[in-house]
Amino acid sequence: xxxxxxSEARERILKHFPPLDSQEVSLENALGRVxxxxxxxxxxxxxxxNSGMDGFAVRAADISQAAAHLPVELMVVMDIPAxxxxxxxxxxxxxxxxxxxxxxxxxxxxxxxLENTDRDGQSSALLxxxxxxxxxxxxGEYVRTKGQDMIxxxxxxxxxxxxxxxxVGLLATLGIVKVKxxxxxxxAILSSGDEIIPPDAPLEPGKIRDSNSYMVSALITQAGGEVxxxxxxxxxxxxxxxxxxxxxxYSVDLIITSAGVSVGAFDFVRAAVxxxxxxxxxxxxxxxxxxxxxxxxxxxxxxxxxxxxVSAYVGFEVFVRPALGSLSGLSxxxxxxxxxxxxxxxxxxxxxxxxxxSLKHENGQTVAYLxxxxxxxxxxxxxxxxxxxxxxxxxxxxxxxxxIDSWLLGSC
Amino acid sequence: xxxxxxSEARERILKHFPPLDSQEVSLENALGRVxxxxxxxxxxxxxxxNSGMDGFAVRAADISQAAAHLPVELMVVMDIPAxxxxxxxxxxxxxxxxxxxxxxxxxxxxxxxLENTDRDGQSSALLxxxxxxxxxxxxGEYVRTKGQDMIxxxxxxxxxxxxxxxxVGLLATLGIVKVKxxxxxxxAILSSGDEIIPPDAPLEPGKIRDSNSYMVSALITQAGGEVxxxxxxxxxxxxxxxxxxxxxxYSVDLIITSAGVSVGAFDFVRAAVxxxxxxxxxxxxxxxxxxxxxxxxxxxxxxxxxxxxVSAYVGFEVFVRPALGSLSGLSxxxxxxxxxxxxxxxxxxxxxxxxxxSLKHENGQTVAYLxxxxxxxxxxxxxxxxxxxxxxxxxxxxxxxxxIDSWLLGSC
Numbered sequence: 001x002x003x004x005x006x007s008e009a010r011e012r013i014l015k016h017f018p019p020l021d022s023q024e025v026s027l028e029n030a031l032g033r034v035x036x037x038x039x040x041x042x043x044x045x046x047x048x049x050n051s052g053m054d055g056f057a058v059r060a061a062d063i064s065q066a067a068a069h070l071p072v073e074l075m076v077v078m079d080i081p082a083x084x085x086x087x088x089x090x091x092x093x094x095x096x097x098x099x100x101x102x103x104x105x106x107x108x109x110x111x112x113x114l115e116n117t118d119r120d121g122q123s124s125a126l127l128x129x130x131x132x133x134x135x136x137x138x139x140g141e142y143v144r145t146k147g148q149d150m151i152x153x154x155x156x157x158x159x160x161x162x163x164x165x166x167x168v169g170l171l172a173t174l175g176i177v178k179v180k181x182x183x184x185x186x187x188a189i190l191s192s193g194d195e196i197i198p199p200d201a202p203l204e205p206g207k208i209r210d211s212n213s214y215m216v217s218a219l220i221t222q223a224g225g226e227v228x229x230x231x232x233x234x235x236x237x238x239x240x241x242x243x244x245x246x247x248x249x250y251s252v253d254l255i256i257t258s259a260g261v262s263v264g265a266f267d268f269v270r271a272a273v274x275x276x277x278x279x280x281x282x283x284x285x286x287x288x289x290x291x292x293x294x295x296x297x298x299x300x301x302x303x304x305x306x307x308x309x310v311s312a313y314v315g316f317e318v319f320v321r322p323a324l325g326s327l328s329g330l331s332x333x334x335x336x337x338x339x340x341x342x343x344x345x346x347x348x349x350x351x352x353x354x355x356x357x358s359l360k361h362e363n364g365q366t367v368a369y370l371x372x373x374x375x376x377x378x379x380x381x382x383x384x385x386x387x388x389x390x391x392x393x394x395x396x397x398x399x400x401x402x403x404i405d406s407w408l409l410g411s412c
Numbered sequence: 413x414x415x416x417x418x419s420e421a422r423e424r425i426l427k428h429f430p431p432l433d434s435q436e437v438s439l440e441n442a443l444g445r446v447x448x449x450x451x452x453x454x455x456x457x458x459x460x461x462n463s464g465m466d467g468f469a470v471r472a473a474d475i476s477q478a479a480a481h482l483p484v485e486l487m488v489v490m491d492i493p494a495x496x497x498x499x500x501x502x503x504x505x506x507x508x509x510x511x512x513x514x515x516x517x518x519x520x521x522x523x524x525x526l527e528n529t530d531r532d533g534q535s536s537a538l539l540x541x542x543x544x545x546x547x548x549x550x551x552g553e554y555v556r557t558k559g560q561d562m563i564x565x566x567x568x569x570x571x572x573x574x575x576x577x578x579x580v581g582l583l584a585t586l587g588i589v590k591v592k593x594x595x596x597x598x599x600a601i602l603s604s605g606d607e608i609i610p611p612d613a614p615l616e617p618g619k620i621r622d623s624n625s626y627m628v629s630a631l632i633t634q635a636g637g638e639v640x641x642x643x644x645x646x647x648x649x650x651x652x653x654x655x656x657x658x659x660x661x662y663s664v665d666l667i668i669t670s671a672g673v674s675v676g677a678f679d680f681v682r683a684a685v686x687x688x689x690x691x692x693x694x695x696x697x698x699x700x701x702x703x704x705x706x707x708x709x710x711x712x713x714x715x716x717x718x719x720x721x722v723s724a725y726v727g728f729e730v731f732v733r734p735a736l737g738s739l740s741g742l743s744x745x746x747x748x749x750x751x752x753x754x755x756x757x758x759x760x761x762x763x764x765x766x767x768x769x770s771l772k773h774e775n776g777q778t779v780a781y782l783x784x785x786x787x788x789x790x791x792x793x794x795x796x797x798x799x800x801x802x803x804x805x806x807x808x809x810x811x812x813x814x815x816i817d818s819w820l821l822g823s824c
Contacts (some may be wrong), residue, residue, distance in 0.1 A: 083672070166627055199439070206460065208513070211584040215578055373559070375556060379457075
């Protein structure tokens, strides 16, 4: 059977994950959620021209001759604290004491900072007395003009954006306290394999503990999904069917299985899936992660991750994270790519390969070294790594010093 | 008054944030938490030598002459599925059918993949009949040796590490289902300023909506903290004191205030703090973020963030995120630094500056362009940015093309 390439497999998987429906969340719960709607501003921001300094609002024309040795005197007629709306128009020869952020009075067109006047912090708010201005100012100086940051009607946050803290702040600025976001994907995960035991069971000879469902659950959570943990099934058609049916009864958006490491272990999952659904493919031309399957069970997309933990991790990053991103309506489901320089030569077998690496900063460059033993069962090497190096299909060796694409681990 | 440098201010702040106490969490809730304890493995991993392929376990010496035209026949005496513990020793002239991940029987020292034999998938498990081996193998071939990934007693996860999904998987592999982590920092946040109104209040002339407490709450959550939102106080000593007292009564680990943008607005916070605590400093030589204060209130560390939203954001990233990291016991509280090339010349005023920038990939380089208007009130420019450029103190201009340090936004 011809193996699917990674890009073919990705394409065939991703078309089964259209964006989910929306829900409304309060601003306090919006961080990290994906916007369902475009957000435009209904107001100019700042919504009024205001002072960028504590000082005096004046007319630039009045002080066009001011200098340290020839100060211009203006009458202080208003005191405008932040939050107030000045009620009178500033006339010629007048000055308004003004605080940072306070609204510029009509008539004024620039701000003189306190240090360019004869007033100090204490005396600055005294009304009905002249203030000496020691310096000229141009029109607009130290004024934050209405609409400088955003103008009414401007699109400021796009549908499909994952909300960052500053976005949450922006929504608050716009007076938006509830926002439509895309529902979190619900993902069921089960492990199978006669050699797999739960982590809290005693370790008998020949058995290994179920690490995959814990690791993959954490990956799903990190990707913004909700996890339904179904536990470990023995290599029995009935046991696996029972867990798959549980997943279906919860109407999850995706079912993930992690079968034992042997080829045979997957046969039981395959049989159970094919009873009530279909398998589209079950091998991908990649390393690690070749025994990766995709299909559907009772109409729910199904991904079978390989049993080796590193293969499961890579399979998740290459296929499942983008699928969850697509369900979440993210406008960009691609990993950010970082170019790095090889600190040692690497060998590959011609399959598209994802190698665990440690990135180090050396002389202003980012240099990659392989992280310990690359065997796909060796989870500790993944703990030591901070990047996956991507060796393209068809490449069998790369010399030291060449540049290569990588994905940083731990940056979501 | 001499302004503190950023590094002096950081140093003076960070010594007030020793790691918090620990709590035990289940593995399902461990993602993103900071380890309180060193984790060593109590077992070798793999805990037994096992097969890396579906095939036959044999003695390498028995097949040292095997070739396609001169196969060696061995008697199949065992069938070892994954999860089983073989009960007999493999003798000379014998082969054991073995699955990937299954335990290597005593006596065997290498694995022959199925494709180097005359058996196919169906017939491979037939016992009591000879299998033809078409290829030699060296000792250890396709064997995953006991302890290849980790050896008993090895330190595998260090205290102060923030747990990644693969770390959670590793803990499961080790049979650790509860883990000691450092308690999440509890942070109270309040806004003050007569010009500040809650986001859902009607926008009156001269007023601005409270964006900072929402943005900073999201930043605290992102940094692993728990938020206590105290709301907005007017510029009244009593109102601010009341909220500070609420924070103290909840025994939070840090109090953050975001005062109005004017210098005067902070005076009320200052007075309230000094009644029941002290202010260590209230200005830092940086841009934006100069009006940043630090002290304590009723024995609880206090950070006063500037009122302008971008200043508040930068103040959080420079001082509060490291402080929360320190409370959380993180072994490294520094932001990862990314070197980028300037795509345009930049000006600074000699203060250590944090400029909003968009990073773009051009010809294999990461090039930085300033993101819109750099005014510290302009939150939208922070939404457009994906990095902060760090211009060192004393630098007033940098030409296009030079390399500069940056922090990536949105990578926690």
